[in-house]
Amino acid sequence: MTAAITNTPRPAGSPRRRLSAYLRRTPRLRLGILLSAPLAWLGVAYLGALAALFVTAFWSTDVFTGRVVVSWSLDNFATLARDAVYRTITVRTVGVAVIVTLVDAVIAFPMAFAMAKFTSRRTQRLLVIAVMTPLWASYLVKAYAWRSMLSGNGVLHWLLVPVGLDGPGYGLPATVITLSYLWLPYMILPIYAGLDRLPDSLLDASGDLGARSVRTFLSVVLPLALPAVIAGSIFTFSLSLGDYIAVKIVGGTSQLLGNVVYDNIGAANNLPFAATVATVPVVIMLLYLAAARRTGAVDTL
Amino acid sequence: MTFSRTTRRVLLVALALGLAVIYFPLLVVFLNSFNSDTTFGWPPGGFTLEWWGRAAANDGALAALRTSVEAGLAATAIALVLGAMAAFALQRYKFIGRNPISLLIVLPIALPGIVTGIALNNAFRTILGINLGLFTAIVAHATFCIVVVFNNVVARLRRLGNNLEEASMDLGADGITTFRLVTFPMLRSALLAGGLLAFALSFDEVIVTTFTLGAGLETVPIWIYDNLFRPNQAPIVNVVAVVLILASTVPVYLAQRLSGDSASGGRL
Numbered sequence: 049m050t051a052a053i054t055n056t057p058r059p060a061g062s063p064r065r066r067l068s069a070y071l072r073r074t075p076r077l078r079l080g081i082l083l084s085a086p087l088a089w090l091g092v093a094y095l096g097a098l099a100a101l102f103v104t105a106f107w108s109t110d111v112f113t114g115r116v117v118v119s120w121s122l123d124n125f126a127t128l129a130r131d132a133v134y135r136t137i138t139v140r141t142v143g144v145a146v147i148v149t150l151v152d153a154v155i156a157f158p159m160a161f162a163m164a165k166f167t168s169r170r171t172q173r174l175l176v177i178a179v180m181t182p183l184w185a186s187y188l189v190k191a192y193a194w195r196s197m198l199s200g201n202g203v204l205h206w207l208l209v210p211v212g213l214d215g216p217g218y219g220l221p222a223t224v225i226t227l228s229y230l231w232l233p234y235m236i237l238p239i240y241a242g243l244d245r246l247p248d249s250l251l252d253a254s255g256d257l258g259a260r261s262v263r264t265f266l267s268v269v270l271p272l273a274l275p276a277v278i279a280g281s282i283f284t285f286s287l288s289l290g291d292y293i294a295v296k297i298v299g300g301t302s303q304l305l306g307n308v309v310y311d312n313i314g315a316a317n318n319l320p321f322a323a324t325v326a327t328v329p330v331v332i333m334l335l336y337l338a339a340a341r342r343t344g345a346v347d348t349l
Numbered sequence: 350m351t352f353s354r355t356t357r358r359v360l361l362v363a364l365a366l367g368l369a370v371i372y373f374p375l376l377v378v379f380l381n382s383f384n385s386d387t388t389f390g391w392p393p394g395g396f397t398l399e400w401w402g403r404a405a406a407n408d409g410a411l412a413a414l415r416t417s418v419e420a421g422l423a424a425t426a427i428a429l430v431l432g433a434m435a436a437f438a439l440q441r442y443k444f445i446g447r448n449p450i451s452l453l454i455v456l457p458i459a460l461p462g463i464v465t466g467i468a469l470n471n472a473f474r475t476i477l478g479i480n481l482g483l484f485t486a487i488v489a490h491a492t493f494c495i496v497v498v499f500n501n502v503v504a505r506l507r508r509l510g511n512n513l514e515e516a517s518m519d520l521g522a523d524g525i526t527t528f529r530l531v532t533f534p535m536l537r538s539a540l541l542a543g544g545l546l547a548f549a550l551s552f553d554e555v556i557v558t559t560f561t562l563g564a565g566l567e568t569v570p571i572w573i574y575d576n577l578f579r580p581n582q583a584p585i586v587n588v589v590a591v592v593l594i595l596a597s598t599v600p601v602y603l604a605q606r607l608s609g610d611s612a613s614g615g616r617l
Contacts, residue, residue: 068523075442082438083450086431086495090453094492097472098464104471116475155367162364166357175364177605182371184546184601186553188570189590192577193374196381196587199388203377206391232371261356290461293555297577306463313467313560323471326464333461 105323114317124324134308138328141305144224145288149235149281151228156235156280161269163236164243165251176240183233191294194226198298218300226294227287234283242276243269278340285336289329305329375594382588388580404588413572414592420483420558420568421551424490428547429540431491432498439499440506457493462556465493470560482563489561490554494547501543501604502536509535542604549600553593569593 071078105124110117128134163175182190197203197215204215216222246269254264292306305328312322382401386394404410435454439447457465469489473479513535517527555570562568567575573589576582 064525065523068525072518072524079438079442079444082434082442086435086438086454087450089431090456090492090495091450093472093488094457094465094469095453097468097476098460100476101464101468101471155370158360158363159367162360165352166361175368177602178368179371180605181598181601182375184549184553184597185375186555186570186590186593186597188553188555188573189378189593190374192573192586192590193378195577197374197377201388201391203391229370229374232367236367261352286459286461290463292463293574306461309463309467313470319467319471319475322467326461326467329461330464 101323102327104320105327107320109318109320116319124321127321128324128328134325137303137305137308140220140302141289141329142332144220144227144304145285147224148227148231148288149284151224152232152235152284153239153277153281155228156232156239157273157277160236160239160243163240164246165248172244176237179233179236179240183237187230188293190230191226191297194222194229195297198222198225218298220299220302222298222300223295223302223304226298227291228284230294231284231287234287235277235280238280238283239273239276242273242279246272275343278343282337282340286329286333289333378587378590378594382584382591384584387584400584400588404585404592407585409567409576410569410572410585410589413567413569413589416483416562416566417552417568417570420486420490420562421548423487424494424551425544425547427487427491428494428498429544432495432543432547433502433536433540435495436499436502436506440503441511454496454499458496462554463560465489466557466560469557473561480563481561483566486558486562486566486568489557490551493554493557494551497546497550498540498543501539501546505536505539538607542607545600545604545607549597549604553597569596 104116106120106122108117108119108121108123109115163172163179167175195218198218199205200217202215208214216225250268250272251264254268259267290306292304292310295302295304295307305325309322309325312318312325380393383396383398384393385397385399435450439451466489469485469492470481473481473485473488479485513531514527517531518524522530552568553570554568555574558568558571559574562571569589570593573586573593576586
């Protein structure tokens with residue numbers, strides 16, 4: 049119907065009109081124009097930069113001049129695999145990422161469940177905004193907030209001393225707490241979205257068939273909500289793997305993979321080795337994504 | 350099923366506690382900006398506005414604010430154009446390679462920031478031979494801001510469909526007129542929301558900025574980071590932190606009011 053009317057002859061137009069008509073007849077050209085700039089920016093410049101970085105991982109640095117030397121070898125990867133320090137740091141980083149993900153899942157699930165099932169539509173919208181807004185508050189400021197809360201005479205000390213405890217101080221536990229805090233909204237929002245899609249009638253049916261709360265949770269809610277939890281875990285896991293700032297702020301002297309990358313660029317001025325170390329979180333993440341894809345969680349993102 | 354009153358109550362309490370934990374640290378930072386004790390001992394020693402006054406007169410913090418605003422505005426402008434173009438291409442056309450391209454758009458925020466940071470640093474300095482400066486930081490920020498604009502515009506385009514545009518064409522408007530009078534006005538609030546969110550994202554980014562901003566320049570987060578470990582700067586750092594919280598949450602609140610398209614504002 050569009051064609052019938054727009055093809056009716058009209059007074060020969062201005063150049064603009066002819067251009068407009070020409071573009072309308074050639075959707076491929078329009079698509080090409082639309083894609084050109086974003087693809088040049090992301091596809092050529094950004095992907096090119098990433099590719100160049102990972103090529104650098106196979107190069108080396110001249111010990112005396114500090115310049116990058118183009119000599120292809122797997123030496124960097126060999127160092128990474130052989131040196132016990134890097135193995136320890138890799139295991140520690142993955143361990144922190146796993147614990148942070150589990151802590152977030154355990155905290156986020158009840159919150160998301162209460163949001164999705166026990167509050168009105170209007171309240172739900174407000175709660176989503178309430179959870180989302182701190183996500184945008186500066187990452188650095190939130191890590192900083194924990195630094196001042198965890199300090200020797202900070203709020204946590206003041207809160208915990210009366211009950212016979214004390215804050216953990218700076219170190220790996222503080223890092224786990226801070227990272228869990230930072231990424232919590234990334235876990236709540238996908239789980240909430242997943243539970244919101246879960247029809248109440250399924251819960252009713254489970255109850256009618258005689259299941260109690262615990263049984264309904266284990267046999268109905270959890271299996272159906274698992275893809276959403278996995279979707280959330282992709283964020284918490286990936287964000288924890290690459291972090292180096294929270295560790296610097298609250299981690300005391302602990303080192304994670306991100307710190308090794310950072311130190312090799314700054315102090316050691318060894319970009320090739322930094323690039324090699326940077327491949328570790330990326331590879332772990334790709335493996336995790338591939339595993340998550342099998343569960344169907346990636347499609348819900 | 351009907352949940353027992355206890356289950357209901359326990360979960361609602363968990364929700365309230367969780368929200369309290371989310372907001373508590375931000376509240377502490379806010380209160381500490383008026384804490385007269387320079388080491389932020391708790392409970393606060395007394396109320397003071399001295400830190401706010403000193404921060405407002407701090408040259409380094411003000412210069413950082415200017416740099417942040419400049420970088421944020423420029424990166425947002427680039428991201429608006431590129432994000433909207435990509436959104437039109439991917440939402441309105443079917444073509445081979447759509448999925449890889451949408452993955453490519455998300456990649457800058459999906460990869461660890463340090464990877465993007467050193468990749469761009471390496472590209473600028475060793476491949477292109479450009480000295481780091483404000484320009485390089487703007488390019489880097491635009492790269493990870495595109496996805497936010499893209500997600501907001503895609504959500505809007507999906508919701509609108511193209512009936513109104515077809516109606517406009519049927520009534521004899523050409524493509525450019527249709528875009529100017531029909532498509533653009535319908536997208537305006539999505540673009541504004543995407544722009545605000547992109548600005549907020551750029552304003553508080555720290556990792557990629559560390560690797561792409563020239564020496565001698567500081568954005569607000571970089572200024573905080575540089576002064577974080579200096580005890581005598583602590584009260585001013587805290588005030589700047591409060592400013593940063595407000596500067597990144599107010600745009601998000603506005604964006605949420607402007608467009609109800611997506612809960613996370615396109616960040617997840």
